[in-house]
Amino acid sequence: MVQIYLIMRMVERIARKCVEIIDMQPSKDEIFVNITAGRKTKALGLLFVAYARSSRVSKIAYNPEDDKNSVVYLPKMSFKFTESQKKVLDVIDSSDGLSLVAMSEKCGLSRAMFYRCVDDLRDGGFIVTDDGFKLTDAGKIGGL
Numbered sequence: 001m002v003q004i005y006l007i008m009r010m011v012e013r014i015a016r017k018c019v020e021i022i023d024m025q026p027s028k029d030e031i032f033v034n035i036t037a038g039r040k041t042k043a044l045g046l047l048f049v050a051y052a053r054s055s056r057v058s059k060i061a062y063n064p065e066d067d068k069n070s071v072v073y074l075p076k077m078s079f080k081f082t083e084s085q086k087k088v089l090d091v092i093d094s095s096d097g098l099s100l101v102a103m104s105e106k107c108g109l110s111r112a113m114f115y116r117c118v119d120d121l122r123d124g125g126f127i128v129t130d131d132g133f134k135l136t137d138a139g140k141i142g143g144l
Helices: 002-024 040-052 083-094 100-107 111-123 137-142
Strands: 031-034 057-062 072-074
Touching (some): 002 040, 002 137, 031 040, 040 057, 040 137, 083 100, 083 137, 100 111
Parallel strands (some): 031 057
Antiparallel strands (some): 057 072
């Protein structure tokens, strides 16, 4: 269990750094992501970033080990959060122990809208609500 935790922290750190790099690039530049090289943790972090910044990434490529001359293009998927869902993720990430009412106020959302976002994010596997609100690993990376 500890090893999985450490791997996910490493993937999250890689993803955060890659997001910074992508966000620094001029908007007119095309960005191609190749997840072939490096350790699996680096490849996963880069792949998740390609999903988090799918509007900036033109293609995601992988070169299979058995045929280095071929290229497999992976589908461009994305984490599609509404602005309200992004606010909820940010508040949950930074608000330890706040009540539901306080979190909804901090988001600037009505309680009904806050609850709807929480339900959608929980159903998508981005947050857990057992014993308070916490971001899952997917929620931490998807909210970048």
